[in-house]
Amino acid sequence: xxxxxxxxxxxxxxxxxxxxxxxxxxxxxxxxxxxxxxxxxxxxxxxxxxxxxxxxxxxxxxxxxxxxxxxxxxxxxxxxxxxxxxxxxxxxxxxxxxxxxxxxxxxxxxxxxxxxxxxxxxxxxxxxxxxxxxxxxxxxxxxxxxxxxxxxxxxxxxxxxxxxxxxxxxxxxxxxxxxxxxxxxxxxxxxxxxxxxxxxxxxxxxxxxxxxxxxxxxxxxxxxxxxxxxxxxxxxxxxxxxxxxxxxxxxxxxxxxxxxxxxxxxxxx
Amino acid sequence: xxxxxxxxxxxxxxxxxxxxxxxxxxxxxxxxxxxxxxxxxxxxxxxxxxxxxxxxxxxxxxxxxxxxxxxxxxxxxxxxxxxxxxxxxxxxxxxxxxxxxxxxxxxxxxxxxxxxxxxxxxxxxxxxxxxxxxxxxxxxxxxxxxxxxxxxxxxxxxxxxxxxxxxxxxxxxxxxxxxxxxxxxxxxxxxxxxxxxxxxxxxxxxxxxxxxxxxxxxxxxxxxxxxxxxxxxxxxxx
Numbered sequence: 218x219x220x221x222x223x224x225x226x227x228x229x230x231x232x233x234x235x236x237x238x239x240x241x242x243x244x245x246x247x248x249x250x251x252x253x254x255x256x257x258x259x260x261x262x263x264x265x266x267x268x269x270x271x272x273x274x275x276x277x278x279x280x281x282x283x284x285x286x287x288x289x290x291x292x293x294x295x296x297x298x299x300x301x302x303x304x305x306x307x308x309x310x311x312x313x314x315x316x317x318x319x320x321x322x323x324x325x326x327x328x329x330x331x332x333x334x335x336x337x338x339x340x341x342x343x344x345x346x347x348x349x350x351x352x353x354x355x356x357x358x359x360x361x362x363x364x365x366x367x368x369x370x371x372x373x374x375x376x377x378x379x380x381x382x383x384x385x386x387x388x389x390x391x392x393x394x395x396x397x398x399x400x401x402x403x404x405x406x407x408x409x410x411x412x413x414x415x416x417x418x419x420x421x422x423x424x425x426x427x428x429x430x431x432x433x434x435x436x437x438x439x440x441x442x443x444x445x446x447x448x449x450x451x452x453x454x455x456x457x458x459x460x461x462x463x464x465x466x467x468x469x470x471x472x473x474x475x476x477x478x479x480x481x482x483x484x485x486x
Numbered sequence: 487x488x489x490x491x492x493x494x495x496x497x498x499x500x501x502x503x504x505x506x507x508x509x510x511x512x513x514x515x516x517x518x519x520x521x522x523x524x525x526x527x528x529x530x531x532x533x534x535x536x537x538x539x540x541x542x543x544x545x546x547x548x549x550x551x552x553x554x555x556x557x558x559x560x561x562x563x564x565x566x567x568x569x570x571x572x573x574x575x576x577x578x579x580x581x582x583x584x585x586x587x588x589x590x591x592x593x594x595x596x597x598x599x600x601x602x603x604x605x606x607x608x609x610x611x612x613x614x615x616x617x618x619x620x621x622x623x624x625x626x627x628x629x630x631x632x633x634x635x636x637x638x639x640x641x642x643x644x645x646x647x648x649x650x651x652x653x654x655x656x657x658x659x660x661x662x663x664x665x666x667x668x669x670x671x672x673x674x675x676x677x678x679x680x681x682x683x684x685x686x687x688x689x690x691x692x693x694x695x696x697x698x699x700x701x702x703x704x705x706x707x708x709x710x711x712x713x714x715x716x717x718x719x720x721x722x723x724x
Contacts, residue, residue, distance in 0.1 A: 245569055362579045365565060365615075369630075372539050372558035373580060416570055420614060425570035 222445060225331045228339040229437035229455070231346035232398050233407065236391050237433020238353055240412035241426055242360050242384060249413075251288060253405030254307030256392045258284040260314025260401045263326045267319055273326065274338065277396045281389035284310075289382045314401075329400030329452040331441060342394045349387050356380050361422065398437075399452035410459040411436060417466035432462050487551055492517050492638060492670050493538070497546035500533050507533045509694050511546070515687075517637075520664065520671040522685035522701070524678070526714050529691045531674045532561065535642055538672070554638060557631030561642035561674075563623065567616040573626055574611040581633045590629040593666070595659055624656060632663075639663075641673040657684055678705070 243252050259277035266276020288303060318326055325333070334342075359380045362370040370377050388408070395404035415428035440455025447454075487494060491514055498511040508530040515521050523531050537544045539558055550556070577587045591606065598606045610622060618626060624644070631639055644656050657680055664671055675681055681688055681701050688705060690696040690713045697704040697713070 245566075358579045361571065364569070365571075365576065365579075366560050366563055368536065368539070368541055369558065369560050369563075371541050372556070416568065419570040420612075421572045422570055422575045 221332075222441070224336070224339055225334065225451075226438050226441050228334060228342050229331065229398060229441045230434045231343045232391070232394055233411070233433035233435075233437030233455075234430045235346035235349040235353075235433075236395060236404075236407045237411035237415075237429040237431070237436075238350055238426065239384075239388055239391055240408040240410075240433070241415065241429035242353070242357070242364075242412075243388065243408060244412040244416055245361070245364050249409045251303060252388060252392075252408045254303055255281060255284055255288070255388060256395075256401050256404040256408075257307045257311035257314070259392055259396050259404075260318060260326060261310050262314075263322075263396065263401070264314050264318035267322055268317070273322075274341075274393055274397060277401075278389070278393040280310075281393050282386070285382075285385040285389040289378075289385050292381060293378050311401075325400070326396070327400050327402045328450050329396065329398050329403070331398050331451045334397050338397060342397070345390060345394055349391055352383065353387055356383055357426075360384060399440075399455050403452045403456045406456045406459060407433065407436065410456070410463050414459070414463040414466040417463070417470040432459065436462060487549060490517050491515070492551045492554065493672075494549045495538075495547065496549075498534075498537060498544055498548060499546050500530070500537055500542065500544045506693065508537070508544075508691070511691070511695050513689055513695070513698050515638075515670060515672060517670055518664075518668060519686045520673070520684055522681040522688045523672065523674045523691060524676070524681060524688060524713070525691035525696075529713075530693050531691055532642060534691065535640055535672075535674065538640065555634060555636040557634070557636035557639045559624075559627050559631045559639065559641045559644075563627070565616040565623075567614070569614060569616045571615050572612055573615045573618065576615045576626070577630065577633070580630060586633060587629075590632040591626075593632055593663060594625040594629045596625065596629075621656070625659070628659075628663075632667075635667075636669070638670045638672065641671065643674050643676065660684070681705070 240252065243249060258280050260280075262276040262278070262280025263273040264276070265280075266273050284307070287306070291302065314326075315323065359370065359375045359377070362373065362375060363377045363380065367377050391408065392401075392404050395407055398404075399407055411432035412425075412429040414432050415425050419425035419428055436455050436459035439458045441451055443449075443458065444451040444454035493515040495514070496512045498508060499506070500508040511534065513521075523534060525531050533542070535558075536542045538548060539556065540548075574587075577590075581587055581590075591610075596606050596610065598604065600606075610618065610626070615623070615626070628639075628641075639660075641660070644660060660671060660673070661684055663669055673685075675685075682705075685701050687699065688701045689698045690704070690709060692713055697709040
């Protein structure tokens with residue numbers, strides 16, 4: 218195995234771990250669409266950065282910070298979460314991004330190209346992934362309490378709106394990191410799918426977190442190796458591996474439903 | 487604030503956009519009291535609670551006694567059945583000390599080996615919180631509110647989500663808790679029988695304060711008609 222491949226696998230593992238962990242909150246917060254939509258916002262940012270000769274990752278980050286603040290503002294100021302509005306706004310930015318991205322760079326921006334990742338970019342991705350894992354762990358209890366009930370969380374002194382902002386910023390960060398890895402179109406999947414798979418077969422929170430991270434890492438690592446061996450693009454390979462894991466866990470979930478007969482029985486009393 | 491007074495509300499007004507949800511509300515709550523908040527749907531009962539908890543903006547004054555710890559039991563939590571969170575982990579979100587959690591569970595009437603051996607551990611604590619029965623969830627939420635030893639408990643409609651057969655036990659339980667822990671209780675209720683039986687004071691709301699005082703004195707025909715618009719019989723079903 219070449220040193221380059223090893224490095225790519227390492228970067229993929231860290232990004233996959235952080236994406237999976239963040240996804241675990243996104244799935245139970247029922248904001249999967251937001252994750253997907255946010256990944257599209259990166260594109261116009263990349264385009265603008267490229268036309269000014271700046272780093273695409275930087276452009277993506279700036280666009281994402283703006284999007285995060287926008288989503289957060291909508292969440293805080295309206296009683297009903299305007300999901301349709303988010304959908305409209307973000308697909309709009311994807312369309313705009315496709316138009317203004319130089320054609321030579323479009324494919325890479327859309328689907329990523331980990332083979333062209335530099336050492337510096339890789340190391341930055343690893344460091345940021347570790348940061349994301351740490352900060353997400355610090356706010357995890359508050360986030361989950363907010364999932365149960367925002368009012369209950371507030372009544373126990375959790376500044377839920379601040380916590381939501383921090384969380385969205387973390388999502389923005391992981392999307393920016395993943396752009397180089399699986400591309401803007403598919404980064405949402407690397408956040409959502411591992412957690413959705415983990416949810417299929419988890420009973421408790423700790424198992425759910427661990428499986429989300431594990432499936433994220435597994436998808437990324439296997440995807441990179443498969444892509445290299447079959448000479449295909451990395452992004453689609455990573456996402457297809459994660460979908461394969463999802464299908465497996467889904468089948469397992471349906472099968473294990475028989476077990477929960479005990480639960481149904483004891484619930485009926 | 488004078489000793490013995492836990493909460494003083496003065497000229498409270500809550501507005502959402504151009505819609506006034508609560509207007510001109512003033513009252514006091516003394517230590518050890520049970521205050522029942524009654525009123526028709528849309529009267530602003532839950533809005534009052536959210537204002538008391540500081541969750542929404544309001545004008546006027548809400549003063550709690552100093553250093554007071556308020557426990558809150560929310561109404562009808564719709565927790566997804568497949569949320570990967572066990573009841574045990576839910577408690578750990580607020581309290582790490584397992585002994586404290588056990589104490590709170592005992593206080594709301596859970597026993598480890600009742601109705602059968604290991605019931606509490608295997609059928610409540612280790613299960614997903616989303617699959618608990620309405621009655622179990624309600625008691626779990628009360629236990630959660632009791633963690634940290636609050637002096638006041640705010641309770642949004644104790645009966646909702648509980649099987650009819652166990653309704654009585656929830657109120658009995660609240661009454662017992664109040665006596666054991668010297669808790670002050672503020673609860674929203676739909677049932678007048680319950681208000682008569684357990685509340686020391688009642689506040690009737692219909693966006694404005696319609697009545698306030700001991701239930702037997704203020705809940706006369708006139709104020710009830712003003713409150714519910716002649717549909718008193720319907721609300722008495724209990």
